[in-house]
Amino acid sequence: xxxxxxxxTTHTPISSLGEFGLIEHLTKHARHRHPETxxxxxxxxxxxxxxxxxxxxxTDLLVEGIHFDLMYxxxxxxxxxxxxxxxxxxxxxxxxxxxxMVSIALSNRFSVEALTELYEGIHQACINYNxxxxxxxxxxxxxxxxxxxxxxxxxxPEQVVYRNKAQEGDHIFVTGDLGAxxxxxxxxxxxxxxxxxxxxxxxxxxxxxxxxxxxxxPEARQDIISLFQQQNIVPNAMIDxxxxxxxxxxxxxxxxxxxxxxxxxxxxxxxxxxxxxLEFKLNPITCALSGGEDYExxxxxxxxxAKKVQDTAGFFDIGKITxxxxxxxxxxxxxxxxxxxxxxxxxx
Amino acid sequence: xxxxxxxxTTHTPISSLGEFGLIEHLTKHARHRHPETxxxxxxxxxxxxxxxxxxxxxTDLLVEGIHFDLMYxxxxxxxxxxxxxxxxxxxxxxxxxxxxMVSIALSNRFSVEALTELYEGIHQACINYNxxxxxxxxxxxxxxxxxxxxxxxxxxPEQVVYRNKAQEGDHIFVTGDLGAxxxxxxxxxxxxxxxxxxxxxxxxxxxxxxxxxxxxxPEARQDIISLFQQQNIVPNAMIDxxxxxxxxxxxxxxxxxxxxxxxxxxxxxxxxxxxxxLEFKLNPITCALSGGEDYExxxxxxxxxAKKVQDTAGFFDIGKITxxxxxxxxxxxxxxxxxxxxxxxxxx
Numbered sequence: 001x002x003x004x005x006x007x008x009t010t011h012t013p014i015s016s017l018g019e020f021g022l023i024e025h026l027t028k029h030a031r032h033r034h035p036e037t038x039x040x041x042x043x044x045x046x047x048x049x050x051x052x053x054x055x056x057x058x059t060d061l062l063v064e065g066i067h068f069d070l071m072y073x074x075x076x077x078x079x080x081x082x083x084x085x086x087x088x089x090x091x092x093x094x095x096x097x098x099x100x101m102v103s104i105a106l107s108n109r110f111s112v113e114a115l116t117e118l119y120e121g122i123h124q125a126c127i128n129y130n131x132x133x134x135x136x137x138x139x140x141x142x143x144x145x146x147x148x149x150x151x152x153x154x155x156x157p158e159q160v161v162y163r164n165k166a167q168e169g170d171h172i173f174v175t176g177d178l179g180a181x182x183x184x185x186x187x188x189x190x191x192x193x194x195x196x197x198x199x200x201x202x203x204x205x206x207x208x209x210x211x212x213x214x215x216x217x218p219e220a221r222q223d224i225i226s227l228f229q230q231q232n233i234v235p236n237a238m239i240d241x242x243x244x245x246x247x248x249x250x251x252x253x254x255x256x257x258x259x260x261x262x263x264x265x266x267x268x269x270x271x272x273x274x275x276x277x278l279e280f281k282l283n284p285i286t287c288a289l290s291g292g293e294d295y296e297x298x299x300x301x302x303x304x305x306a307k308k309v310q311d312t313a314g315f316f317d318i319g320k321i322t323x324x325x326x327x328x329x330x331x332x333x334x335x336x337x338x339x340x341x342x343x344x345x346x347x348x
Numbered sequence: 349x350x351x352x353x354x355x356x357t358t359h360t361p362i363s364s365l366g367e368f369g370l371i372e373h374l375t376k377h378a379r380h381r382h383p384e385t386x387x388x389x390x391x392x393x394x395x396x397x398x399x400x401x402x403x404x405x406x407t408d409l410l411v412e413g414i415h416f417d418l419m420y421x422x423x424x425x426x427x428x429x430x431x432x433x434x435x436x437x438x439x440x441x442x443x444x445x446x447x448x449m450v451s452i453a454l455s456n457r458f459s460v461e462a463l464t465e466l467y468e469g470i471h472q473a474c475i476n477y478n479x480x481x482x483x484x485x486x487x488x489x490x491x492x493x494x495x496x497x498x499x500x501x502x503x504x505p506e507q508v509v510y511r512n513k514a515q516e517g518d519h520i521f522v523t524g525d526l527g528a529x530x531x532x533x534x535x536x537x538x539x540x541x542x543x544x545x546x547x548x549x550x551x552x553x554x555x556x557x558x559x560x561x562x563x564x565x566p567e568a569r570q571d572i573i574s575l576f577q578q579q580n581i582v583p584n585a586m587i588d589x590x591x592x593x594x595x596x597x598x599x600x601x602x603x604x605x606x607x608x609x610x611x612x613x614x615x616x617x618x619x620x621x622x623x624x625x626l627e628f629k630l631n632p633i634t635c636a637l638s639g640g641e642d643y644e645x646x647x648x649x650x651x652x653x654a655k656k657v658q659d660t661a662g663f664f665d666i667g668k669i670t671x672x673x674x675x676x677x678x679x680x681x682x683x684x685x686x687x688x689x690x691x692x693x694x695x696x
Contacts, residue, residue, distance in 0.1 A: 042441035092392035148496035
């Protein structure tokens with residue numbers, strides 16, 4: 001289905017390298033970009049120097065058949081995304097990622113070439129986001145591919161932003177349009193079904209580059225953290241939108257013991273998302289609220305601070321934090337007030 | 349087969365709690381034992397304070413069907429072991445573990461009760477080893493159970509012990525008998541085969557408690573690190589024996605650019621391991637060299653320092669570091685010299 005996923009012309013069995021040969025092969029290009037990274041791959045543990053600042057850690061597990069489908073996911077993109085989703089968590093703490101550890105479990109249907117592609121994506125993410133690959137674990141699996149990534153970052157103590165400090169009156173911002181990654185996934189699933197029914201039909205992905213790209217190769221919002229530093233802004237609360245706007249704003253409200261009002265008309269939806277949602281007979285706002293995997297940042301700022309960014313391109317003021325007794329409400333374009341509902345755990 | 353693995357009388361589907369309810373349920377007993385643990389579970393990232401000392405990190409992925417068989421592994425022991433194997437890596441750096449992050453992927457055949465058992469073991473390890481559970485990720489899996497653990501520790505810069513500083517003339521020590529965990533696994537596999545052939549036959553495990561215990565519920569050698577601190581000992585090189593003595597001493601030799609002489613007669617083998625090896629028609633020394641999963645520490649000390657510990661109960665002086673041109677040699681009881689051979693990657 002995907003050019004980048006065509007079987008490589010060579011297929012070197014992983015067993016030909018052995019575990020340690022494999023690790024060496026995959027990580028020989030790992031360069032340390034931070035003086036704090038004392039030792040990386042090759043010992044029982046990685047060692048990091050760290051004075052004064054706080055260490056911020058995040059970890060994610062990506063499982064084949066749940067988080068990705070290798071039929072339409074190029075391995076290079078998968079490697080890239082597996083790092084990005086963790087860096088996004090570090091940025092959501094207003095911290096700077098410095099290192100990542102990547103563990104992989106895979107079955108013998110994968111070749112060295114396939115794994116090398118996966119690591120190309122991992123290394124590319126490390127380069128683009130200036131982080132050091134410092135360790136991991138390589139293991140077998142009897143079935144699917146599993147990728148576990150832990151990201152390590154630092155921040156000055158006064159800089160770290162949690163989920164539990166949103167204050168009544170805060171403005172709620174998001175840093176980009178929502179729902180596109182979810183719609184990109186719907187397109188990929190549709191083209192997969194068509195392909196499975198008739199392998200001669202070529203998938204129509206070219207005209208949906210934006211949506212498919214948001215799904216397969218997301219970026220994390222490093223630029224927002226830099227902007228905060230330049231403008232001396234420290235949000236009261238922040239989270240990255242991985243589960244969907246509804247679910248994620250509800251995390252902030254629950255942990256901060258507050259309510260919120262979200263205004264549908266202010267929630268940014270890309271025109272392509274809007275049209276594609278209608279094509280799939282979905283409500284665009286539902287895609288934006290519950291789609292997930294946007295990896296935009298969602299943060300709250302008091303009114304005074306909000307003024308600093310209200311005119312910043314790409315920042316969307318979507319609502320306000322209220323007292324807890326006001327509930328967590330979505331105001332529709334028609335003026336109707338609905339309870340915000342978190343999506344359940346889709347996978348189980 | 350195993351009393352502790354009997355199906356619980358209640359079976360609460362995980363979907364009834366939802367992802368966040370599940371995390372709350374499993375981690376409500378997580379207590380922070382270190383003032384450095386600023387924030388744990390419940391935000392995008394965990395936050396750790398860390399001045400002066402170095403941070404040491406280690407991560408491991410445990411995959412069902414590869415690293416454990418749920419037919420004979422009580423979930424509580426599995427949770428315990430998944431933490432222990434990571435702490436062992438931190439100790440192998442001569443560092444003190446402070447925090448762990450635990451990620452789990454599982455299919456809907458697991459109940460909340462089953463997962464609670466797994467976490468009981470995780471919490472017990474945290475209590476016994478004085479570490480804080482600070483985060484993780486809970487995810488679905490289409491097939492087996494996957495557990496990914498990252499451990500975080502600290503050490504003074506002059507205290508950290510790497511694999512690459514072994515010096516010619518160093519004595520090589522191990523901290524306990526080897527091969528038992530491997531033989532425990534052979535017993536469990538044998539009893540499983542017998543049980544599958546005739547489910548009415550009860551497994552005979554009681555008389556093999558030591559060996560089976562070494563496999564199912566290993567401990568990490570925190571006591572050794574404490575002893576080093578009390579006696580002002582800093583080994584030149586250290587590693588934990590997870591892959592097997594041969595493979596692990598070869599890591600030290602390769603990274604330190606040295607050779608070694610190991611004397612078979614000095615390699616500690618428990619009498620039960622010895623007898624069980626013969627029962628399985630295996631060579632006891634082969635089990636000790638290549639069995640793996642012993643989680644004993646293997647370290648090297650210069651002669652002067654070696655004197656301090658040579659009479660310490662439980663320390664075994666098994667050989668010496670040589671110049672690289674001498675090779676990596678095992679001297680048998682019969683005086684024969686053989687090349688030490690690292691086991692390949694058994695699983696692929």
